[in-house]
Amino acid sequence: MYVGVDVGGTKVLAVSTDADGVVVGSAQASTRGEHGTAQELEDAMSTAVAEVADGQPLTGVGVSVAGLVDVAADLVRFCTHLPWRQDPVRARLAERWQLPVVMENDANCAAVAEHAHGAAHGVDSFLLVTIGTGIGGAIVHDGMVLRGAGGMAGEFGHMRVQTDGRPCECGLVGCWEQYCSGNVLPRLTHAERPDLEDGPAVTAAAQAGDPVACAAFEQVGEWLGVGVAGLIAAFDPAMVVVGGGVSAVGDLLLDPARAAMIRSTYAAKHRRLPPLVPAMLGPQAGAIGAAYLARTAGVVPGQGPGDRAM
Amino acid sequence: MYVGVDVGGTKVLAVSTDADGVVVGSAQASTRGEHGTAQELEDAMSTAVAEVADGQPLTGVGVSVAGLVDVAADLVRFCTHLPWRQDPVRARLAERWQLPVVMENDANCAAVAEHAHGAAHGVDSFLLVTIGTGIGGAIVHDGMVLRGAGGMAGEFGHMRVQTDGRPCECGLVGCWEQYCSGNVLPRLTHAERPDLEDGPAVTAAAQAGDPVACAAFEQVGEWLGVGVAGLIAAFDPAMVVVGGGVSAVGDLLLDPARAAMIRSTYAAKHRRLPPLVPAMLGPQAGAIGAAYLARTAGVVPGQGPGDRAM
Numbered sequence: 001m002y003v004g005v006d007v008g009g010t011k012v013l014a015v016s017t018d019a020d021g022v023v024v025g026s027a028q029a030s031t032r033g034e035h036g037t038a039q040e041l042e043d044a045m046s047t048a049v050a051e052v053a054d055g056q057p058l059t060g061v062g063v064s065v066a067g068l069v070d071v072a073a074d075l076v077r078f079c080t081h082l083p084w085r086q087d088p089v090r091a092r093l094a095e096r097w098q099l100p101v102v103m104e105n106d107a108n109c110a111a112v113a114e115h116a117h118g119a120a121h122g123v124d125s126f127l128l129v130t131i132g133t134g135i136g137g138a139i140v141h142d143g144m145v146l147r148g149a150g151g152m153a154g155e156f157g158h159m160r161v162q163t164d165g166r167p168c169e170c171g172l173v174g175c176w177e178q179y180c181s182g183n184v185l186p187r188l189t190h191a192e193r194p195d196l197e198d199g200p201a202v203t204a205a206a207q208a209g210d211p212v213a214c215a216a217f218e219q220v221g222e223w224l225g226v227g228v229a230g231l232i233a234a235f236d237p238a239m240v241v242v243g244g245g246v247s248a249v250g251d252l253l254l255d256p257a258r259a260a261m262i263r264s265t266y267a268a269k270h271r272r273l274p275p276l277v278p279a280m281l282g283p284q285a286g287a288i289g290a291a292y293l294a295r296t297a298g299v300v301p302g303q304g305p306g307d308r309a310m
Numbered sequence: 311m312y313v314g315v316d317v318g319g320t321k322v323l324a325v326s327t328d329a330d331g332v333v334v335g336s337a338q339a340s341t342r343g344e345h346g347t348a349q350e351l352e353d354a355m356s357t358a359v360a361e362v363a364d365g366q367p368l369t370g371v372g373v374s375v376a377g378l379v380d381v382a383a384d385l386v387r388f389c390t391h392l393p394w395r396q397d398p399v400r401a402r403l404a405e406r407w408q409l410p411v412v413m414e415n416d417a418n419c420a421a422v423a424e425h426a427h428g429a430a431h432g433v434d435s436f437l438l439v440t441i442g443t444g445i446g447g448a449i450v451h452d453g454m455v456l457r458g459a460g461g462m463a464g465e466f467g468h469m470r471v472q473t474d475g476r477p478c479e480c481g482l483v484g485c486w487e488q489y490c491s492g493n494v495l496p497r498l499t500h501a502e503r504p505d506l507e508d509g510p511a512v513t514a515a516a517q518a519g520d521p522v523a524c525a526a527f528e529q530v531g532e533w534l535g536v537g538v539a540g541l542i543a544a545f546d547p548a549m550v551v552v553g554g555g556v557s558a559v560g561d562l563l564l565d566p567a568r569a570a571m572i573r574s575t576y577a578a579k580h581r582r583l584p585p586l587v588p589a590m591l592g593p594q595a596g597a598i599g600a601a602y603l604a605r606t607a608g609v610v611p612g613q614g615p616g617d618r619a620m
Contacts, residue, residue: 068577068580077580078577078580125458125459137544139544139545141451141456146451146456146545147546148435148545148546148547149435149546149547149548149582149584150546150581150582151546152543152546152577152581153544153545153546154544155543155544155546155576155577156543156544157543158540158543158576158577159469159540159543159544160471160536160539160540160574161470161471161473162472162473163471163472163536170576170577172574172576175576226470226473229470230468230469230470231544233462233465233466233467233468233469234447234449234463234464234465234466234469234541234544235449235456235458235463236457236458236459236460236461236462236463236464236465237458237459238459264470264482266465266468266480266482266485267378267388267462267465267468267480270378270387270388271460271462272459272460274459
């Protein structure tokens with residue numbers, strides 16, 4: 001039995017999956033994000049893993065982390081909303097649980113899950129763009145996650161799309177996620193609908209057909225398409241998968257994104273444009289991908305699915 | 311003996327190299343770009359190859375093409391300044407020359423050359439950005455060129471850096487190369503130095519210390535750094551190599567680019583920024599890389615340099 005644990009800023013989610021990636025059990029625990037200690041966070045993870053295991057012996061655990069995981073150095077480098085800093089977390093958990101543990105950035109885990117069991121099944125070269133409070137992402141090339149030299153590849157949200165643009169929480173200006181994210185939505189609706197206080201509120205209003213909220217998604221969708229067009233120029237992927245909470249509205253976001261992508265992609269007439277498709281595995285994608293990585297971690301490269309995933 | 315042939319819009323350059331990539335012979339022929347026929351172009355290539363071979367028997371030829379080479383489909387798809395369209399050029403040349411022929415996009419060939427013999431020797435994950443009349447590029451990951459699903463990866467010059475920005479020859483607006491290329495230089499100097507009519511003229515003036523020309527390189531360098539910062543967010547490369555004619559001015563371009571890159575890269579304090587270095591092989595890089603590809607084309611993957619290059 002393999003378990004995947006997704007560690008985010010507000011909660012820990014543990015799932016067990018069958019060989020097809022279907023979730024057969026899950027457990028959650030709240031956390032205090034960066035205000036808690038590493039000990040508290042790891043206790044919460046242990047509780048969730050034990051609950052989902054429910055007394056059965058485990059073979060391995062995969063951990064999906066909302067932060068910078070340097071797999072090569074076997075360190076968690078930095079997480080905005082978690083207490084780990086330059087910390088050998090994976091090795092400590094393996095010691096604590098007396099189990100093989102693999103650890104990976106959450107967007108990379110989600111990409112692994114969508115490749116193994118979801119929207120990109122059978123597609124070996126694709127990009128994942130996740131739109132939540134900000135934009136995250138992952139690059140899969142030839143069936144393998146491209147992590148980059150320091151494990152930081154896929155931070156698409158901080159590519160500049162506008163000179164002298166909006167200031168970003170990261171300290172830069174004009175970052176893509178300042179125009180295309182859940183945080184942008186209430187800014188766009190505020191004048192006409194000050195009651196819609198955050199991204200989820202605007203999303204719910206759009207799903208109920210509110211025209212102001214729908215117009216906000218139209219704008220965010222256009223920025224999604226323009227940004228994806230730039231990524232296509234750089235990577236020429238076979239598919240672009242859009243995940244994250246904001247993507248739950250589906251075609252309200254993706255239709256304007258597709259139109260803008262077609263208008264804004266270099267040499268669109270001379271190429272096959274990649275399909276822009278919604279992610280299939282929802283908020284559990286990170287945990288499912290982590291479980292998949294744990295399951296395939298021991299597989300010999302060239303002889304099974306493990307070599308395809310990482 | 312292996313020969314590499316670089317096919318550009320105005321000329322064909324053939325080189326022979328030794329095993330260290332040192333050019334031991336070269337020959338050129340003029341072409342009429344997109345105004346000539348495929349037959350004329352291939353005759354010019356044959357003449358240059360025969361001249362550089364100088365009667366010695368050849369073992370293989372590599373061809374570097376300024377255009378879209380779909381290696382998987384074995385077709386030249388499209389070249390702005392060459393007559394080939396959806397054309398099985400490689401197979402036709404192999405038949406004509408009765409030799410093994412490999413063919414690859416010129417930026418990819420230049421990246422292979424810089425990896426094998428140049429600035430990125432020993433660096434397995436890097437980006438090449440070439441600045442000439444426009445911007446081209448290539449992605450090397452784990453020692454292999456990342457071509458993309460349709461062979462079009464690396465077109466960094468057509469990523470949008472400015473909404474409602476300058477119109478680009480490609481039909482889009484705000485493309486990076488409208489702010490950072492040889493074509494931009496005379497636009498920047500025109501008011502004060504209308505006599506500097508093109509990129510090479512501004513380059514020569516800057517190299518002679520002219521302050522107006524130097525200021526133009528300062529601006530173009532800043533745009534280079536900002537764009538590279540976005541590529542770092544996406545790829546997290548171990549190195550960024552800058553080639554192309556405009557890069558011949560060296561630090562006049564690269565110093566402002568480095569400063570802007572440091573200011574504009576996401577999480578610069580939490581990462582090792584990649585060195586931004588000049589290409590080493592100059593205008594012959596494409597031909598040298600093509601010769602390298604011809605030399606290593608038959609090498610069994612995992613057993614020699616061929617698997618590292620492609």
